[in-house]
Amino acid sequence: MPVIETIKKALHLDHSSTSTPAASSSTAPSSSTAPAAATDLAVPATSITHETPAFDSKDVTVLFVLGGPGVGKGTQCANLVNDYHFVHLSAGDLLRAEQIRPDSEFGAMIKDYIKEGKIVPMEVTVKLLETAIGDALKSPPAAWAAGTSPRFLIDGFPRKMDQAHKFDDSVCASKAVLFFSCTEEVMLERLMERGKTSGREDDNKESIIKRFRTFIETSMPVVEYYRGRNRVYEIPAIGSKEDVYAKVRVAVDEILAK
Numbered sequence: 001m002p003v004i005e006t007i008k009k010a011l012h013l014d015h016s017s018t019s020t021p022a023a024s025s026s027t028a029p030s031s032s033t034a035p036a037a038a039t040d041l042a043v044p045a046t047s048i049t050h051e052t053p054a055f056d057s058k059d060v061t062v063l064f065v066l067g068g069p070g071v072g073k074g075t076q077c078a079n080l081v082n083d084y085h086f087v088h089l090s091a092g093d094l095l096r097a098e099q100i101r102p103d104s105e106f107g108a109m110i111k112d113y114i115k116e117g118k119i120v121p122m123e124v125t126v127k128l129l130e131t132a133i134g135d136a137l138k139s140p141p142a143a144w145a146a147g148t149s150p151r152f153l154i155d156g157f158p159r160k161m162d163q164a165h166k167f168d169d170s171v172c173a174s175k176a177v178l179f180f181s182c183t184e185e186v187m188l189e190r191l192m193e194r195g196k197t198s199g200r201e202d203d204n205k206e207s208i209i210k211r212f213r214t215f216i217e218t219s220m221p222v223v224e225y226y227r228g229r230n231r232v233y234e235i236p237a238i239g240s241k242e243d244v245y246a247k248v249r250v251a252v253d254e255i256l257a258k
């Protein structure tokens with residue numbers, strides 16, 4: 001069976017014989033008619049084929065965080081978690097967690113895709129993100145309970161146009177994109193340094209080159225798509241982390257004031 005069919009079957013997205021009810025637009029994840037016990041992914045059997053997004057963008061702010069591998073997305077997201085009380089969801093981290101989850105039927109596939117620097121079929125990644133958002137809304141951080149509106153940084157996502165459309169349409173319409181730009185030379189240097197301690201199977205020169213290629217060919221069109229809709233805040237990720245963060249703050253203040 002082709003890999004995409006296997007994924008759809010496991011996630012109950014093969015709706016050839018069943019129909020999916022339209023989701024509500026509340027902040028709670030919608031329920032689904034799919035049998036809960038049959039899925040093997042570490043997520044409840046909610047549907048990602050919503051006709052309306054599972055979470056309403058009036059209640060939930062979603063910022064996508066994009067930029068080449070090693071550009072410093074994770075570092076800057078950590079600053080924003082401290083100062084603005086975002087919940088930070090890294091698509092790569094969620095995929096790596098799913099990869100090593102003992103019962104996952106996607107572990108081997110995810111491993112292959114990551115090593116090759118290729119984009120994992122979006123059904124898996126969107127599902128993991130939708131579940132993580134739902135979990136955070138169910139157990140919000142203290143700052144949200146104290147009045148900060150629910151807000152998420154979705155880091156390293158969307159890396160491909162199909163992910164962008166699927167997320168905006170079925171999970172939550174995104175508000176803006178923070179895009180970190182940098183030269184490949186600088187990113188390569190940072191990744192080779194990180195590779196000494198990261199333990200990541202893709203922080204080696206061969207995988208890094210493939211990741212750069214995927215970023216240019218597959219992910220930059222996503223940036224351009226949102227740029228065409230005036231939603232991209234481009235931040236040159238050059239100089240010290242503090243210098244970069246000062247620029248990030250200006251952008252985030254502007255986005256949140258909208």
Ligand code: C5P
Pocket residue numbers: 069091092093095113114115116117118119120121125155156157158159163202211
């Ligand atoms: O963002 P990060 O560098 O952690 O991503 C590692 C790998 O995870 C990517 O090279 C890709 O194989 C996979 N990935 C994906 N789709 C995403 C994010 C990451 O397939 N949206």
Ligand code: MG
Pocket residue numbers: 073074090092155156
């Ligand atoms: Mg990262």
